[in-house]
Amino acid sequence: MTSRVLVSVRVRTSPGRAFEIFTRDIALWWTPNTLFQFTSGRRGSLAFEPQEGGRFTETLANGTVFEIGRIRVWQPGERLVFGWRQATFQPGQDTEVEVTFEAVGTETRVTVTHRGWDSVPDEHVARHGFPEAIFLRRHGEWWQALLARLRDQCA
Amino acid sequence: MSRRAAGLDRTLAALADPHRRRVIELLRERPHRAGELAQRTGLALPAMSRHLRRLRECGLVAESHPHFDARVRIYALDPKPMAALKRWLEETEALWSTQLTAFRRHVERVS
Numbered sequence: 146m147t148s149r150v151l152v153s154v155r156v157r158t159s160p161g162r163a164f165e166i167f168t169r170d171i172a173l174w175w176t177p178n179t180l181f182q183f184t185s186g187r188r189g190s191l192a193f194e195p196q197e198g199g200r201f202t203e204t205l206a207n208g209t210v211f212e213i214g215r216i217r218v219w220q221p222g223e224r225l226v227f228g229w230r231q232a233t234f235q236p237g238q239d240t241e242v243e244v245t246f247e248a249v250g251t252e253t254r255v256t257v258t259h260r261g262w263d264s265v266p267d268e269h270v271a272r273h274g275f276p277e278a279i280f281l282r283r284h285g286e287w288w289q290a291l292l293a294r295l296r297d298q299c300a
Numbered sequence: 301m302s303r304r305a306a307g308l309d310r311t312l313a314a315l316a317d318p319h320r321r322r323v324i325e326l327l328r329e330r331p332h333r334a335g336e337l338a339q340r341t342g343l344a345l346p347a348m349s350r351h352l353r354r355l356r357e358c359g360l361v362a363e364s365h366p367h368f369d370a371r372v373r374i375y376a377l378d379p380k381p382m383a384a385l386k387r388w389l390e391e392t393e394a395l396w397s398t399q400l401t402a403f404r405r406h407v408e409r410v411s
Binding site for chain 1: 389392393396397398399400401402403404405406407408410411
């Protein structure tokens, strides 16, 4: 049983080209200044080894390579699934990212699903505080989600 | 299994009972007294007390007293067990929104 986050975007290109740019150019488009860092305090360059079983890595300026995860599904133009581990995770703790590429007319809908909160350690999650207002606003929604998940489980 | 996953299993086990699920639904409306909960679910008060204890043990429900009467117990949802999950979801959603926006901009540049 896992929790998930789903975010999507539409880009003006074909699914094949979107997949190619997403994977080949990740070092160019990825924005390093976020809450999440794979390696503590340092930012490196991201890269996919383009095949199933290949690595998704961050390479630091000093040449150190950190493996973020392995590529689990590599279907150009359709679907990409890879493991996602941050430096603060304990061994064996892992989350998973799935990216799908769907044609919408002449454009492509790129959808990211990030699953596996259950394996993220408390200490890590607790490091970043979030405004109380967001917390409260979402309170009801999460309960609803929890109950919906339970219904799914029991179905 | 991680500590959190174990906690979540306990939470879901507590919610597997239809009466306890009904209690959670009632508490989503507003806090209730134990007597009110018994009445609205059609259960005897001792049975309701047992369900409330179980929900309290896994941290789903919190008990408090109104300031004017320490004998009255008021039950409400306890948001703590879900706090870490909420935070992870918020942060991960923010991360991917930022990254996919950057990705779209990059696609527009190179196309």
